Amino acid sequence: MTPPATKVTPISGFPELLPAERLLELHFLDVVREVFELHGFAPLETRAVEPVERLLGKGGDADKEIYAISRLADEGGSGRDAELGLHFDLTVPFARYVLENAGRLAFPFRRYQVQKVWRGERPQEGRFREFTQADIDVVDVGELAPHFEAEMPLVIAEAFRRLPVGEFRIQVNNRQVPEGFYLGIGLEDVAGTLRIVDKLAKIGPEEVAALLVEAGASDEQARLCLALAAIRTEDLGFVSQVRALGVSHPTLDAGLEALSAVIAAGLEQAPGTLVADLSVARGLDYYTGTVYETQLLGSEVWGSVCSGGRYDSLASDGRTTYPGVGISIGLTRLVHLLVAKRGLTASRSTPAAVLVAVVDEESRGRSRAVATALRARGIPCEVAPSAAKFGRQIRYADRRGIPFVWFPGAGESGDQVKDIRSGEQVDADAATWTCPEVDLRPAVVTR
Amino acid sequence: MTPPATKVTPISGFPELLPAERLLELHFLDVVREVFELHGFAPLETRAVEPVERLLGKGGDADKEIYAISRLADEGGSGRDAELGLHFDLTVPFARYVLENAGRLAFPFRRYQVQKVWRGERPQEGRFREFTQADIDVVDVGELAPHFEAEMPLVIAEAFRRLPVGEFRIQVNNRQVPEGFYLGIGLEDVAGTLRIVDKLAKIGPEEVAALLVEAGASDEQARLCLALAAIRTEDLGFVSQVRALGVSHPTLDAGLEALSAVIAAGLEQAPGTLVADLSVARGLDYYTGTVYETQLLGSEVWGSVCSGGRYDSLASDGRTTYPGVGISIGLTRLVHLLVAKRGLTASRSTPAAVLVAVVDEESRGRSRAVATALRARGIPCEVAPSAAKFGRQIRYADRRGIPFVWFPGAGESGDQVKDIRSGEQVDADAATWTCPEVDLRPAVVTR
Numbered sequence: 001m002t003p004p005a006t007k008v009t010p011i012s013g014f015p016e017l018l019p020a021e022r023l024l025e026l027h028f029l030d031v032v033r034e035v036f037e038l039h040g041f042a043p044l045e046t047r048a049v050e051p052v053e054r055l056l057g058k059g060g061d062a063d064k065e066i067y068a069i070s071r072l073a074d075e076g077g078s079g080r081d082a083e084l085g086l087h088f089d090l091t092v093p094f095a096r097y098v099l100e101n102a103g104r105l106a107f108p109f110r111r112y113q114v115q116k117v118w119r120g121e122r123p124q125e126g127r128f129r130e131f132t133q134a135d136i137d138v139v140d141v142g143e144l145a146p147h148f149e150a151e152m153p154l155v156i157a158e159a160f161r162r163l164p165v166g167e168f169r170i171q172v173n174n175r176q177v178p179e180g181f182y183l184g185i186g187l188e189d190v191a192g193t194l195r196i197v198d199k200l201a202k203i204g205p206e207e208v209a210a211l212l213v214e215a216g217a218s219d220e221q222a223r224l225c226l227a228l229a230a231i232r233t234e235d236l237g238f239v240s241q242v243r244a245l246g247v248s249h250p251t252l253d254a255g256l257e258a259l260s261a262v263i264a265a266g267l268e269q270a271p272g273t274l275v276a277d278l279s280v281a282r283g284l285d286y287y288t289g290t291v292y293e294t295q296l297l298g299s300e301v302w303g304s305v306c307s308g309g310r311y312d313s314l315a316s317d318g319r320t321t322y323p324g325v326g327i328s329i330g331l332t333r334l335v336h337l338l339v340a341k342r343g344l345t346a347s348r349s350t351p352a353a354v355l356v357a358v359v360d361e362e363s364r365g366r367s368r369a370v371a372t373a374l375r376a377r378g379i380p381c382e383v384a385p386s387a388a389k390f391g392r393q394i395r396y397a398d399r400r401g402i403p404f405v406w407f408p409g410a411g412e413s414g415d416q417v418k419d420i421r422s423g424e425q426v427d428a429d430a431a432t433w434t435c436p437e438v439d440l441r442p443a444v445v446t447r
Numbered sequence: 448m449t450p451p452a453t454k455v456t457p458i459s460g461f462p463e464l465l466p467a468e469r470l471l472e473l474h475f476l477d478v479v480r481e482v483f484e485l486h487g488f489a490p491l492e493t494r495a496v497e498p499v500e501r502l503l504g505k506g507g508d509a510d511k512e513i514y515a516i517s518r519l520a521d522e523g524g525s526g527r528d529a530e531l532g533l534h535f536d537l538t539v540p541f542a543r544y545v546l547e548n549a550g551r552l553a554f555p556f557r558r559y560q561v562q563k564v565w566r567g568e569r570p571q572e573g574r575f576r577e578f579t580q581a582d583i584d585v586v587d588v589g590e591l592a593p594h595f596e597a598e599m600p601l602v603i604a605e606a607f608r609r610l611p612v613g614e615f616r617i618q619v620n621n622r623q624v625p626e627g628f629y630l631g632i633g634l635e636d637v638a639g640t641l642r643i644v645d646k647l648a649k650i651g652p653e654e655v656a657a658l659l660v661e662a663g664a665s666d667e668q669a670r671l672c673l674a675l676a677a678i679r680t681e682d683l684g685f686v687s688q689v690r691a692l693g694v695s696h697p698t699l700d701a702g703l704e705a706l707s708a709v710i711a712a713g714l715e716q717a718p719g720t721l722v723a724d725l726s727v728a729r730g731l732d733y734y735t736g737t738v739y740e741t742q743l744l745g746s747e748v749w750g751s752v753c754s755g756g757r758y759d760s761l762a763s764d765g766r767t768t769y770p771g772v773g774i775s776i777g778l779t780r781l782v783h784l785l786v787a788k789r790g791l792t793a794s795r796s797t798p799a800a801v802l803v804a805v806v807d808e809e810s811r812g813r814s815r816a817v818a819t820a821l822r823a824r825g826i827p828c829e830v831a832p833s834a835a836k837f838g839r840q841i842r843y844a845d846r847r848g849i850p851f852v853w854f855p856g857a858g859e860s861g862d863q864v865k866d867i868r869s870g871e872q873v874d875a876d877a878a879t880w881t882c883p884e885v886d887l888r889p890a891v892v893t894r
Binding site: 008009010011014015016017018019022023025026037038039040041042043044045046047048049051052065066067068069070071072073074084085086096097099100101104105106108110111116118120130140145147148268269317349350351352364365368375378379380381382385386396399400 | 455456457458461462463464465466469470472473484485486487488489490491492493494495496498499512513514515516517518519520521531532533543544546547548551552553555557558563565567577587592594595715716764796797798799811812815822825826827828829832833843846847
């Protein structure tokens, strides 16, 4: 069968990695999973699709971004299936999963979820239509203890400290702070005001002030909104800075107290990691309390690489409400930016640490036996694909970054193994040879 | 924001697991990945979508099964994007990836790929519309060495022996055997004949004979086709059994030789694992040589849980051809059947091995310090969500299957830890206490 001559081209917004880059991404996934599991988050995976009506209206401009799916053979539509769409995040499906399985889950329920999501937005650098998110969330029944709001960013900080991302800051705000503040200065349209202030980083304070006034705010109200959004402290100083603006409202008090608790926990457990940043708003509608964003220092232009917040009514069946808090690493985005902008990759393009050479096709069985013995002790290896000249077999290893080539019968009394980086070749026994720990897995390197 | 009152119901064919079942599935994924990496397969992930025209005609009835995607906001169609569909397997996207990146890959290229695929077929027990496949493939440029055809099923056998799937047999055939045989007895429509004989397990020999005669075969030709399909040997005996049917054709000779090489390798390296089964055909069009299917003994009615074969022209840009061979574990199918039919699950619903109790909210920091010390030594744990009575905190652990509860300050000179299964409670220091190896990760258990 000859395939049709479809042109083979990348699809904008649907990124793919080369093997060494995928090994780097897997390292990130492994670290993130290990930290999540050390903290007792249970793994979960939800289906890729949800009913479109469940996706709609859950996430700001979500309706513009949803990919609907339909069976090709069904075109014209039998109308049998409800309309389905690919999920655009992992929080909305998780909330649905909690409602669907509430009777079979133990609460508070801690889960992590690492999956692809899809958004039909315009692709641009670091923005994809298909990408992997790595989420943790805790949900409870009726009430959710506030200490979980401090825990989420600290788990992320632990993962990030184990990853080659450099210095980072997790910015924390609480939606009740701007909400109470806006109400306290007489601005009733909280959501509208928040949406305008959210554009601060993009369009600057003058434009934001103009938009606020256009929306009905006085010059003084606009000034106060900008003054609030400018507050940013690594300690609890933000409280007095807000108080100094002379605004008071019970919701503002509640927000400042909640935010103080999160920042205080950060100061105690991971100094220098959390920052109270009163400009952080998050686009998604469903957040009701604490919100998080994360910046890599020196790469702030990349935007947030890890975001989330508290949602009190995303999961509700009308009688019972399951409030939750969660945070999500934009993994594809993070890895692609580190590859493209900081030149990160893996030290080789295969898990194999050893290539077992083949002397001639008749003795392939002997080489295979060496490989079996190495694998039995956890050493990833490959048998050479052909009994080519040794020079070619060494080149095979070199092209893939495989550090060792094993030569059966090369020594006086047995095999030898060569470190092709140093050229050093020594006698070795497949039953006892130890691969240096540092070479056992591909390492993270800079190109 | 109150969510719309969308009814929360499962979607037929889009399965989801409870946390303990997902931990079981993760165990399968971990074992499979470990074995694939030990054998030097590089990890790869391709985008979930391909141009529909690339998916069409690649896999038997594929056109009936493809899910097309479209941006909801685009309804009516701007016509800007080429029509995209979700992939229905991992082989077609892999072949496309090889063509697209041929200049940046080292050949022969060994890769594994574990991803969701989607098929719009009618859901039934063990058949899903969304499921995970775990594939290995080797592709080369121009020619592919035959030893790879023996290697594929033996790697799978190694993975299966490490998994709680019980006894299994990998059935191997070579498409050249029936092809040469049919030509040798004068049946020119090889594909049509193969399609009919492929129904043998479903409809039985009488029906197959009737369909063959209906399609133009003589009674004697139909009898010979059935006689060939009935041959099944664990050793090389199949060769003389085919010869005894008195048919000869050069393609048949080539097929018997290739199949003998695979079965001989199996006899040598993993006796009792491979079976020459001349009834195996595989539905997908693109296979050209060796084909594989896998049955779990005692659960043959489940059908094949791992299948694949050699394809010589799936990846071709017109000038260069990249022949390949691969095999694919139907992981979702396998895990769901083992959960539903053999009662497998994980011993707990969380990775946490220890619940650190909280005496009162004021001392939560002390409990958190215990958890941090345990995690630093790789012990997954959780701090109790509230300072409830110890009985309730123990119940919290018990409901999740967490084996140990840690009580800060419960001993005369420090902490104590209780094995809540035996009730045994002993003095313990978070800096030195060792979690029994068997309890560190959830175990596979039968309900």
